[in-house]
Amino acid sequence: MIAYVTVGADDIARAKLFYSAFLQALGYGLKEGPVGLSYALPVEPDQSPVLPDFYVKPTFDENPASFGNGVMFAFEAQNQRQVRDLHAAALAAGGSDEG
Numbered sequence: 001m002i003a004y005v006t007v008g009a010d011d012i013a014r015a016k017l018f019y020s021a022f023l024q025a026l027g028y029g030l031k032e033g034p035v036g037l038s039y040a041l042p043v044e045p046d047q048s049p050v051l052p053d054f055y056v057k058p059t060f061d062e063n064p065a066s067f068g069n070g071v072m073f074a075f076e077a078q079n080q081r082q083v084r085d086l087h088a089a090a091l092a093a094g095g096s097d098e099g
Helices: 012-026 080-092
Strands: 004-008 029-033 036-040 053-057
Touching: 012 029, 012 036, 012 053, 012 080
Parallel strands: 004 053
Antiparallel strands: 029 036, 036 053
């Protein structure tokens, strides 16, 4: 099980628009902190956290954020229709499709 995923971002405001376009549709709530964004699924009182959390932060070494070759992570969707809707929302928010 994945506990959390962290991605680097150079432009937190732009990253917020992009990730909020589909993470909130999956039920993730957003908390903004002084150094980035934290998305988490809601937790009922006295319940364990529902994982994974998703964080968007500036890079630790202050070099430009970049993607890694072969890096992949996935969120579980309810059905194929939701996959298509989330994909469309991500593209509309500035994402790109590599095929």
